[in-house]
Amino acid sequence: xxLHDTALIYGRYLRQSLRSRFALxxxxxxxxxxxxxxxxxxxxxxxxxxxxxxQGVVERMRVTPVSRLALLLGRVLRDATVFVFQAVxxxxxxxxxxxxxxxxxxxxxxxxxxxxxxxxxxxxYALAMKVRTPQEFGPAINAMTMPxxxxxxxxxxxxxxxxxxxxxxxxxxxxYLVDAVxxxxxxxxxxxxxxxxxxxxxxxxxxxxxxxTRVFRTAGA
Amino acid sequence: xxxxxxxxxxxAATVAGCxxxxxxxxxxxxxxxxxxxxxxxxQISVREExxxxxxxxxxxxxxxxxxxxELARDLGLTELLDRKAGALSxxxxxxxxxxxxxxxRPKVLFLDEPTTGLDPGSRADRWDLIRxxxxxxxxxxxxxxxxxxxxxxxxxxxxxxxxxxxVAEGTPSALKLRYGGSIDASLQDTFLAITGRSAKPxxxxxxxx
Numbered sequence: 569x570x571l572h573d574t575a576l577i578y579g580r581y582l583r584q585s586l587r588s589r590f591a592l593x594x595x596x597x598x599x600x601x602x603x604x605x606x607x608x609x610x611x612x613x614x615x616x617x618x619x620x621x622x623q624g625v626v627e628r629m630r631v632t633p634v635s636r637l638a639l640l641l642g643r644v645l646r647d648a649t650v651f652v653f654q655a656v657x658x659x660x661x662x663x664x665x666x667x668x669x670x671x672x673x674x675x676x677x678x679x680x681x682x683x684x685x686x687x688x689x690x691x692x693y694a695l696a697m698k699v700r701t702p703q704e705f706g707p708a709i710n711a712m713t714m715p716x717x718x719x720x721x722x723x724x725x726x727x728x729x730x731x732x733x734x735x736x737x738x739x740x741x742x743x744y745l746v747d748a749v750x751x752x753x754x755x756x757x758x759x760x761x762x763x764x765x766x767x768x769x770x771x772x773x774x775x776x777x778x779x780x781t782r783v784f785r786t787a788g789a
Numbered sequence: 790x791x792x793x794x795x796x797x798x799x800x801a802a803t804v805a806g807c808x809x810x811x812x813x814x815x816x817x818x819x820x821x822x823x824x825x826x827x828x829x830x831x832q833i834s835v836r837e838e839x840x841x842x843x844x845x846x847x848x849x850x851x852x853x854x855x856x857x858x859e860l861a862r863d864l865g866l867t868e869l870l871d872r873k874a875g876a877l878s879x880x881x882x883x884x885x886x887x888x889x890x891x892x893x894r895p896k897v898l899f900l901d902e903p904t905t906g907l908d909p910g911s912r913a914d915r916w917d918l919i920r921x922x923x924x925x926x927x928x929x930x931x932x933x934x935x936x937x938x939x940x941x942x943x944x945x946x947x948x949x950x951x952x953x954x955x956v957a958e959g960t961p962s963a964l965k966l967r968y969g970g971s972i973d974a975s976l977q978d979t980f981l982a983i984t985g986r987s988a989k990p991x992x993x994x995x996x997x998x
Binding site for chain 1 (some may be wrong): 792793794796814817818820823824825826827829830833845846847889893
C-alpha cells in the first residue's frame with residue numbers, strides 16, 4: 569500500500585518536473601554534468617595504473633624503446649574516448665528529457681570534455697605513479713576533486729552565490745570551462761567566457777600532459 | 790639503473806656498447822629485462838601479450854605475430870598461447886616473462902632473482918634455460934641472486950655487492966682462491982670472508998655475467 573501510494577505521488581510530481589522545469593534546468597545542468605563526468609571519471613583513472621604497477625606491467629613497458637609520451641597518451645586517449653562516449657549518451661538522454669541546444673555548441677562541449685579528461689587523467693596517472701598505493705590515492709583524489717567541483721559552479725552558476733564565493737571560484741581553472749560550455753550550449757560562441765575557457769583548457773592540458781610525461785620518464789619503477 | 794628504469798645518480802656506465810647517460814634508447818633496444826614480479830596482465834592472453842611486446846619493440850604486426858609463435862615454441866608455451874596469463878602455473882608464468890624479455894633478441898638479458906621461490910625441479914629447468922640462452926644465442930645474462938650455489942653454478946664472472954658497493958669480483962674460482970683460501974672452498978665461506986659477516990645478509994646481490 570505504501571509502495572503503491574509512493575509510486576503514485578512520485579509519478580505525479582516527476583511528470584510535473586519533466587513538463588515544466590527540466591528543459592530550463594538542463595540548459596544550466598547538462599554542461600555541468602558533462603564536466604563533472606570528466607572530472608570524477610578521469611581523476612580516478614590512476615587506479616588502473618596502480619594495479620599495473622603491482623603486476624610489473626609498467627616497469628616492463630618502460631624498459632622497451634616505446635615512447636614515454638605514448639605510454640601516457642595511449643592510456644589517456646582511451647579514457648577520453650570512454651568519457652566522450654558517455655557524454656554522448658548523457659546528452660542524448662537529456663535531449664529526450666527536453667534539452668534544446670545547438671549542434672555546434674554540443675560538439676564544443678564534447679571537445680571540452682575530451683580535453684578535460686586528457687588533462688585530469690594525465691595528472692591522475694602521474695599521481696598514481698608517485699603514491700603507489702590505493703590507500704593514499706583515493707583520499708588524495710577526493711581531497712582535490714571535491715573542492716574543485718564545489719567551487720567551479722558545476723551545479724549552479726557561481727554568480728548566483730555570494731560575491732566572495734564568486735571571486736574564490738575564479739581561482740579554480742575548472743570554473744572557466746564550466747562557463748564556456750554553458751555559453752556554448754546557449755549558442756553564444758564569441759564570448760569572453762568562451763575565450764577564457766579555451767585558453768584555460770589548452771594551457772591546463774599542455775601542463776598536465778607535460779607533468780604526466782615527465783613522471784613516466786623518470787619515476788622510479 | 791642499468792636497464793634505464795632509474796636515472797643514474799652519478800658515474801658512467803656502458804651497456805652493450807651504448808652509453809647509459811647519453812643513449813638510453815640504445816640501451817633499451819639492446820637489453821631485455823625480467824623483473825621479479827614478471828610484468829604481464831593476468832586478464833590478457835599469452836599471445837596478445839607476446840604480440841604487444843613485439844609491437845612495443847617496433848615489429849610490424851605480422852612480424853610480431855610470427856615472433857610470438859617462435860618464442861612460444863622456444864619456451865614451450867605453444868599450447869598455452871590462447872590462455873589468459875593469469876591461468877598459467879608459476880613455472881609457465883616465469884617462462885612467459887622470459888619470452889617477453891627475449892622478444893627483440895637482446896644482447897644483454899637482465900634477470901632479477903629468476904629462481905626465487907621456485908621448486909628444485911623448476912629451478913634446474915631455469916638454470917638449463919639460462920645456459921642455453923648463453924650458448925645458443927650468445928646472450929649475456931646478467932642475473933642477481935641470493936643463492937650462492939646458483940651464482941657458483943651459472944656465473945662466468947661474479948660480482949659481490951654489499952651495502953651498495955662492489956666488494957669483490959672475478960670468476961667464482963678466483964674469488965674462492967683469493968678470499969676462501971683454496972679453490973675448493975665453498976662459495977658460502979668465501980662470501981662470508983669477503984663481507985666479513987657471520988650470517989648471510991639479506992641485501993647481498995652476487996651477480997653473474
